[in-house]
Amino acid sequence: xxxxxxxxxxxxxxxxxxxxxxxxxxxxxxxxxxxxxxxxxxxxxxxxxxxxxxxxxxxxxxxxxxxxxxxxxxxxxxxxxxxxxxxxxxxxxxxxxxxxxxxxxxxxxxxxxxxxxxxxxxxxxxxxxxxxxxxxxxxxxxxxxxxxxxxxxxxxxxxxxxxxxxxxxxxxxxxxxxxxxxxxxxxxxxxxxxxxxxxxxxxxxxxxxxxxxxxxxxxxxxxxxxxxxxxxxxxxxxxxxxxxxxxxxxxxxxxxxxxxxxxxxxxxxxxxxxxxxxxxxxxxxxxxxxxxxxxxxx
Numbered sequence: 001x002x003x004x005x006x007x008x009x010x011x012x013x014x015x016x017x018x019x020x021x022x023x024x025x026x027x028x029x030x031x032x033x034x035x036x037x038x039x040x041x042x043x044x045x046x047x048x049x050x051x052x053x054x055x056x057x058x059x060x061x062x063x064x065x066x067x068x069x070x071x072x073x074x075x076x077x078x079x080x081x082x083x084x085x086x087x088x089x090x091x092x093x094x095x096x097x098x099x100x101x102x103x104x105x106x107x108x109x110x111x112x113x114x115x116x117x118x119x120x121x122x123x124x125x126x127x128x129x130x131x132x133x134x135x136x137x138x139x140x141x142x143x144x145x146x147x148x149x150x151x152x153x154x155x156x157x158x159x160x161x162x163x164x165x166x167x168x169x170x171x172x173x174x175x176x177x178x179x180x181x182x183x184x185x186x187x188x189x190x191x192x193x194x195x196x197x198x199x200x201x202x203x204x205x206x207x208x209x210x211x212x213x214x215x216x217x218x219x220x221x222x223x224x225x226x227x228x229x230x231x232x233x234x235x236x237x238x239x240x241x242x243x244x245x246x247x248x249x250x251x252x253x254x255x256x257x258x259x260x261x262x263x264x265x266x267x268x269x270x271x272x273x274x275x276x277x278x279x280x281x282x283x284x285x286x287x288x289x290x291x292x293x294x295x296x297x298x
Contacts, residue, residue: 013085015049016078018042019057022065023075098127099277101267102138102145104152104201105223108265109167109242111288118284126277134201134222140268146275149285150266151203151240159268162282165289166262167240170254172226174233180253187259191215196226196235203263204238227252240265265289 021031022042032039050057057071067075087097101107107130108115119128133139138148140159150156151167171185179185187208195215197204201222206214218235220226223243229235231251240263244254267285269278 010052011049013082015045015052016081018045019049019071019075020078020082022046022058023067023071027065097125098129099147099275099281100129100131100145101281102131102133102140102148104132104134104136104138104150106240106242106246107132107149108285108288109240110245111285112246114288115284118288119281122284123277123280136201137268140270147267147269147278147281150268151242151263152201153203153205156266156268160271160274161266161268162286163264163266164282164285165265167242167265168262169238169257169260170241170244171257172230172237172239172244172252172254174231175251175253177233177236177253179236179255182255184256184258187257190236190238194218194235196220196229196237198222198226202226203240208238208260223247 017035018031021034022028025031025034028039028042028046032042035042046058053070053074055070055074056068057074059066059068106112112130116128116130119126131139131145133142133144133148135142136150136152136154137159138150139145140148150161171179171190173179191209191214193215195204195217196219197217198220206217208214218229220229226237227247227249230237231249238257238260239254242265265285267278267282269275275281
């Protein structure tokens with residue numbers, strides 16, 4: 001045989017299916033019946049796979065077939081590849097099997113668990129996955145999700161979008177901070193402190209203090225970095241209620257912020273290739289933020 005891996009680029013799904021069928025059925029004859037081809041075709045396909053990979057995959061006798069050590073490794077990977085191919089075909093042809101909703105910090109905040117629960121009850125045929133992606137569009141621009149929850153003040157022009165609600169702002173601080181003993185904090189008190197800011201995906205900008213000196217700043221990379229800095233006590237942070245509800249952390253407490261406008265919460269998606277379940281997701285999120293009972297899908 002050729003050197004190992006010499007022709008791996010030529011491996012096709014038919015090779016992978018053939019290997020799995022032979023092992024699962026236990027013979028070339030039964031594999032041929034399962035695949036709907038001749039026994040000679042099964043033999044040629046397996047030989048072609050071994051030629052491409054440069055390794056022998058099966059020990060063959062007149063009575064039995066067993067994978068070699070290389071065959072065992074290849075078989076495990078083959079099963080993963082076939083499962084992935086089936087998912088690809090199912091999602092491409094139906095568009096209903098899985099809905100990915102991205103978010104940079106929190107998903108639907110205090111409504112997240114209820115959103116997941118109601119979705120499972122009402123749309124059991126569409127699996128919901130919430131994924132955290134530290135980008136301004138929650139992974140939508142990168143093609144990592146179907147919809148995204150956005151609180152960051154981005155340009156919504158390139159996207160289709162719906163405003164599903166709004167969230168009050170909170171102050172995050174160390175649990176031993178003097179402000180932690182208070183019920184709330186005023187916006188005009190913040191300039192006396194150092195503010196932890198995430199310039200990429202955060203919702204806070206120094207424009208909250210127009211025409212006056214803003215607070216000192218320390219820049220962070222993501223929600224985990226932001227929380228870690230605040231826990232040290234050297235910074236405070238401003239954030240929507242969704243963060244306060246979804247990210248409870250030892251050493252960090254949240255207090256309502258007075259004097260600042262709430263943060264709008266949008267769902268965004270691609271205008272030309274929206275997921276079939278987009279309308280249902282928007283409807284459910286809007287109902288939860290309004291405190292209403294979401295209408296059942298038809």
